[in-house]
Amino acid sequence: MQQIFNFLIRNKNNILFLFLLALSVFFTIQTHSFHKSSFISSANSLTGGIYSWANDFDKYMHLDEYNERLMEENKQLRNVLTNLKDTIPIENYTDTSSFEGTYYFRTARVINNNYSKPNNFLTLNQGKESGIKADFGVITSKGVIGIVDRVNKRFSRVISILNSESKINAQLSKTNHFGSLIWNGENPNIVQLIDVPRQAPVKKGDTIITGGKSLIFPEGIPIGQIENFELDQSQSYYTIDVKLFNDMTNIGYVYVIENLDKENIQELEREDEQ
Amino acid sequence: MNNNIVKNSIRFLGLVLIQVLILSNINFLGYINPYLYILFILLYPFNSNRSLFLILSFLLGFSIDLFEDSGGAHAAACLVLAFVRPNLLRFSFGISYDHQNLRLSTTPFGARVSYIFISILIHHFILFFLEMFSLSHIIIVLKKTLFAGLFSVILIMLSLAVFSKKYR
Known part of the structure; x- marks a missing residue:
């Protein structure tokens, strides 16, 4: 027993370090998993x-x-x-x-x-x-x-x-082809619309609006304009670069x-x- | 002793406020921000209680995390930096650190730069890695570490020069 205490006291800094490190990594992982509520946020x-x-x-x-x-x-x-x-x-x-x-x-x-x-x-x-x-x-x-x-x-x-955790349902304004809006983390004015089927008539300069599939946004709120687009690896879905109407900065x-x-x-x- | 506590408390609060209200909104070239607040860890008295130092560093990073919604990335980075600081000091300043009579403002310029630069690289790498949290973005992490690191080194050297007593 004495030895255990001695060991703990001798290594108290290392133990403290490991404990605090585990705590901070735990907080980090929590913010990266979308559906778990994290206790620490700037809304306090x-x-x-x-x-x-x-x-x-x-x-x-x-x-x-x-x-x-x-x-x-x-x-x-x-x-x-x-x-x-x-x-x-x-x-x-x-x-x-x-x-x-x-x-x-x-x-x-x-x-x-x-x-x-x-x-x-x-x-x-x-x-x-x-x-x-x-x-x-x-x-x-x-x-x-x-x-x-x-x-x-x-x-x-x-x-x-x-x-990178946000996924908003969005569609082309001309037709009802829809996909999910994600962000690749690079340019704060450009987001990506993925999973738009190949049949959709995609053209540069077309407008992207929110889709009717979500319970959060009304249908038809503007998002941005098509800046660039290409087919993904499976050749069946478009990945579209969308330039936002909002200046997010x-x-x-x-x-x-x-x-x-x-x-x-x-x-x-x-x-x-x- | 008392004077030291007051000085470090003011430094803690002041650096956190400067960081979250001003420096984190610079976004030079879109994503480069300097992190001046680790000056607290770099300057903390060298011969003080180690456990308290680790806890304070954790709290420092944690308060930045609260403001920036970054989970525990800053806390982890600060904690690791505080933990390896004795090794860095020994590496950069050698024998004078072991004799515990070190003052940062009286050390040779080269040694001081190496101490600050290595500390910042360690801190920034852990910070950006935990912020991204994926190995596939390691290039972006390294790029950010380098650019933001240079920015931070310059800012920290400047503020040391401005606030050091040697020049008054």
């Missing part, structure tokens, strides 16, 4: 608080640009609205957006954004208190940003589309989308399985 009150404090300065520097974006978006929405009035009686139209289904939009500000790592996350300044939950979609007026992954009382963390304000029908749909699917 300490880091979130510091980030939002620092972001307040940054916000003033970009006010002009945000205003311009809002004007642009207002212009587009007004155009859509005037056309709507012509075609359908507006009183019967309860949906607040032009998308199918029922979605609820919230606004939030990006207080931390990274895009230079293989797995990138954003932090938003809104959390549970404003009704945000995990798996809500995040977009700007120009296109898709990512999916909410962890929420705390006042902040939330978003898995950016620039993350400069985001500012975002919309968080809640799908109000999601629970109903999931319930229905669960019944089917049983």
